Amino acid sequence: xxxxxxxxxxxxxxxxxxxxxxxxxxxxxxxxxxxxxxxxxxxxxxxxxxxxxxxxxxxxxxxxxxxxxxxxxxxxxxxxxxxxxxxxxxxxxxxxxxxxxxxxxxxxxxxxxxxxxxxxxxxxxxxxxxxxxxxxxxxxxxxxxxxxxxxxxxxxxxxxxxxxxxxxxxxxxxxxxxxxxxxxxxxxxxxxxxxxxxxxxxxxxxxxxxxxxxxxxxxxxxxxxxxxxxxxxxxxxxxxxxxxxxxxxxxxxxxxxxxxxxxxx
Numbered sequence: 282x283x284x285x286x287x288x289x290x291x292x293x294x295x296x297x298x299x300x301x302x303x304x305x306x307x308x309x310x311x312x313x314x315x316x317x318x319x320x321x322x323x324x325x326x327x328x329x330x331x332x333x334x335x336x337x338x339x340x341x342x343x344x345x346x347x348x349x350x351x352x353x354x355x356x357x358x359x360x361x362x363x364x365x366x367x368x369x370x371x372x373x374x375x376x377x378x379x380x381x382x383x384x385x386x387x388x389x390x391x392x393x394x395x396x397x398x399x400x401x402x403x404x405x406x407x408x409x410x411x412x413x414x415x416x417x418x419x420x421x422x423x424x425x426x427x428x429x430x431x432x433x434x435x436x437x438x439x440x441x442x443x444x445x446x447x448x449x450x451x452x453x454x455x456x457x458x459x460x461x462x463x464x465x466x467x468x469x470x471x472x473x474x475x476x477x478x479x480x481x482x483x484x485x486x487x488x489x490x491x492x493x494x495x496x497x498x499x500x501x502x503x504x505x506x507x508x509x510x511x512x513x514x515x516x517x518x519x520x521x522x523x524x525x526x527x528x529x530x531x532x533x534x535x536x537x538x539x540x541x542x543x544x545x546x
Contacts, residue, residue: 283383287328288314290371294335297342325387329375330462333529337522339368344518365521372525379536426475433468434487436461437530438494441502444523458526479538488538492531499527 295310313331316324343364350357377383443457479487506519 283377283380284317286370286374287317287332287377290332290335290367290374293367294338294371297338320387322387322389325378325389326466329378330459332371332375335371336368336525339364339371340518340522343368368521372529375529376532423475426472429468429471429475430479430487433465433472434491436464436468437491437534439498440530441495441499441523441527444502444519444526445505484538488534491534495527495530499523 291310291314295307298304298306298310309331313328317328343361346364347357347361350360378387378389383389440458440461443461446453446457503520503523506523510519
């Protein structure tokens with residue numbers, strides 16, 4: 282029942298592709314629905330990426346159809362609102378897997394429960410190390426860990442600039458954004474291999490190092506498009522896509538650095 286929004290999103294986009302005659306994409310939509318049966322973390326990553334692409338496709342469709350109606354002097358606001366609502370449902374569906382029940386269902390690494398004192402090792406009790414400060418008892422971050430982590434922050438902070446590339450070369454821009462997502466996965470794996478952990482203060486600093494430059498760049502890119510493109514295009518596709526992308530990355534950073542108690546070992 283909790284997966285209903287995601288399933289509906291794939292059903293609706295499948296019907297959209299069916300109407301357009303894109304049979305391969307219809308098959309992909311069906312496969313994505315069936316993949317939800319597999320309770321593995323990798324499925325969650327694939328489904329989230331697919332839902333984001335679905336959101337972008339609905340925004341693109343809204344722009345194309347509404348622009349055509351606008352140019353012919355026909356009503357277009359209702360169409361834009363409906364397709365925008367469908368895009369919003371697809372986007373919000375990416376957050377389903379943050380619920381406790383789905384995190385448990387897909388083995389997404391729930392925080393460890395506090396251990397009673399009578400079950401702790403004697404040396405742990407003697408040192409006064411409990412669940413609140415256990416994450417500070419590990420080895421400090423290695424130089425390699427810090428280097429990879431800083432590269433990850435810079436990559437995410439500068440990623441809004443790719444939307445300028447997307448405006449001229451849509452395919453290359455989309456592939457570049459997907460590359461950013463894959464690079465994040467690769468860099469996070471390298472960080473885990475490097476060992477070490479971030480202190481709570483370092484986590485907060487990392488959150489602001491990533492989000493503040495990214496919000497600033499996003500605002501600058503949105504201003505650029507607002508001043509250089511026609512109004513209808515800005516309203517229906519470019520600004521919403523940049524805003525959704527920025528919100529998603531900043532939300533992921535908040536979850537990674539602030540909310541999650543066990544981020545980065």
